[in-house]
Amino acid sequence: MDEKFLVICKDFDVAIDSFGFPVLFGAFHNSNGTYQELEYQIDIAFLMRFMDVFNAQKLQDVNGRYCLVVLNKQELISKIMPLPNHEGKIFNIEEWKRWVAKTKYIKSAKELRNGS
Secondary structure (H helix, E strand, O other): OOEEEEEEEEEEEEEEOOOOOEEEEEEEEEOOOOEEEEEEEOOHHHHHHHHHOOOOOOHHHOOOOEEEEEEOOOOOEEEEEOOOOOOOOOEEHHHHHHHHHHHOOOOOHHHHHHOO
């Protein structure tokens, strides 16, 4: 069964990976001292969905904010959710992954290097 945790966002930023692609990274810290890192090669649509959870206009505004994260059976983040009674939208990362895989919307580094 999926588990839901109240977490605080820390150190979220965007960087360029070794292949030249933008990557969103940061961590969700739990009150018991553990944390779950998030690192995804992104496009603007991914970034906007992530920021929509917090109703944020700038990525830096996400740091220090609380949200709920849902971990799947593999202990990977499957959803990021706004707190109840807070403005924001649920970001279902598993749905996002399925959509990307189906549409090939974001090409892998290998595909871009090979021109496919």
